[in-house]
Amino acid sequence: MKKEDVIVAKELTKTYHRGSEEIHALKDVSFSIKKGDFVAIVGPSGSGKTTLLNLLGCLDSPTHGSLRLNGVETTGLKEKALVKLRRDNIGFVFQQFFLLPTLTVRENIELPLLFTRRNGYGNNSHEILEMVELEARAEHLPNQLSGGEMQRVAIGRALINRPKIILADEPTGNLDSATAHKIMELFQGLNKQGLTLIIVTHNIELAKMAWKTIHLRDGEIV
Amino acid sequence: MNFFTLSIKNLLRRRGRTILTVLGVAIAVAVLFSLLSFNSGYEKQLSGELDRLGIHILAVPKGCPYEAASLIIHGGVIPKYLSNADAERAKNIEGIDIASPMLLHQFFKDGTPHIVYGVNMADMAQLKPWWKVDGRFFSDDEDKVMVIGSSLAEKEKLKAGDTLPFGPDKMPFTIVGVLEQTGTQDDEFHFLPLSVAQQTFGKSDQITTIAIRVKDVSQITEISKQLESIPDVQVVTITQVMGTIMNLVGSARTLLISVIVVAIIISAVGIINTLLMSVNERTREFGMMKAIGASGMDIGKLVLIETMLITVVGGILGLLLSISGSSLIEGFVKGIIPYAPDGRLMTPEPGLIGICLAFSIGIGLVCGILPAIKSSRLTPMEAIRSNLE
Secondary structure (H helix, E strand, O other), X not given: OOOOEEEEEEEEEEEEEEOOEEEEEEEEEEEEEEOOOEEEEEOOOOOOHHHHHHHHOOOOOOOEEEEEEOOEEOOOOXXXXXXXXXXXXXXXXXXXXXXXXXXXXXXXXXXXXXXXXHHOOOOOHHHHHHHOOOHHHOOOOHHHOOHHXXXXXXXXXXXXXXXXXXXXXXXXXXXXXHHHHHHHHHHXXXXXXXXXEEEEEOOHHHHOOOOEEEEEEOOEEO | OXXXXXXXXXXXHOHHHHHHHHHHHHHHHHHHHHHHHHHHXXXXXXXXXXXXXXXXEEEXXXXXXXXXXXXXXXXXXXXXXXXXXXXXXXXXXXXXXXXXXXXXXXXXXXXXXXXXXEEOHHHHHHHOOXXXXXXXXXXXXXXXXXXXXXXXXXXXXXXXXXXEEEOOOOEEEEEEEEEOOOOOHHHHOEXXXXXXXXXXXOOXXXXXXXXXXXXXXXXXXXXXXXXXXXXXXXXXXXXXXHHHHHHHHHHHHHHHHHHHHHHHHHHHHHHHHHHHHHHHHOHHHHHHHHHOOOOHHHHHHHHHHHHHHHXXXXXXXXXXXXXXXXXXXXXXXXXHOOOOOOOXXXXXXXXXXXXXXXXXXXXXXXXXXXXXXXXXXXOHHHHXXXXXX
């Protein structure tokens, strides 16, 4: 059975202005990602990896080009529609975890529900805690956790709204290699359950654990 | 978890700063409540005190009428006199209910000033119907009798039935009654029959003032004009006295209001500064929240709830502080303004408490709106941009 495209990017271009200087972060990037893919976006610093991830996550809009997410054309959408699109489709994982220090593991995982519960999302935090193997740590605060555990909390938080795609920006960047490997294994496990995963990393070894790789250099796919 | 608990947890994260900001609001609200409460209590007590005089107009000798009237209210003595005949003429003016002649005399005993009022007790019973006495009132034809105020009785350890050597000749006077506490200056005075007072102090036919009650208060201006046609008489109405006293304390009130306005501005600037700082510090956090599904409105709501929590808790704390410390504050303010009526001026009136709480909510809205808008307008990118390559 042919897999459907969840992301279709056509000639994505992003230009920033810093004073009078123009920075071409992405130049005419086109690709598609199918449902259930596990894609690593790799490239050196300044190649446009994070810019691309932000465009895919509707956190930023392209200067030029088009992006279809789950069949919806995202360019030109208003902020309200983008919020809904993000809520319904995307889970984010950041390099710095961004956990709220006064919330427990469970509360951090449940945080997105605060913004989405009114839209009928159920509370499946127990299931998520099990999935990221943190049931025993549910009532701990972030400062009682190791780096790997904190990233697992962040992954749990990304999963709570049952997204179709997980976007992770250097999710192993702050972890030692053994822990990073474990996180990648967790991603592989999630991918096996049908989740589409897009990971930005500059670690080629870890990128090899993904099915597909998009190499970026100077804002272009190479 | 809801927005409210999340806000509380966020505030507790920066406990020291939150406590200081709450204290800032508390001080502003405490100062505001104290001023409003003092102001309203002051006017109420002053007007009550003047009301309890039972007098609408004071006829005084020509000279400095307002000062004279104030002196008479407080038991001061002016070295000018009217005569019994003036009082009789006043009584005949149409529209006057009571025109009661009074003689005031001051003497010193052990360095303490004592005030003697020569009065017609029959008139006083009408002018001050709330007077109650332990013992009895004197009748106007009695000799060597007096009624004294409660504070004076307490200070001098006197009671009804005691005999007191009194006047320049130390004649034995019988205290026939002690007034029950009135909460006014009356508590400090000696009251004697008018003729006895005139005779004792060698001021026969002399009176200090004529206390006048009119039948219809709307006639006060007309009656005042007629009274002034009596030679040597000047008229002061009780509303003029109140106006004079309010003018006297006006400058002190202006000063107090200025202090409060400054306190409130400082507090508001402090709150806005703290909140903007907190929003700036949490830019990335807000970016993360937006990335995981929060709308701009959600973030703005969170910031606004935090602000409201700070200001409402600060407001309640400020009210508690000023209510519990009101006697201290009252004592302090009474010390710096020229005249304050007796009795409790600061009372926790529900209306004022409501105004102060509304004020703290208003401060919260005003101070929270800018940071809330700022945080809600952040694009997730702006927030996470600092992570860009």
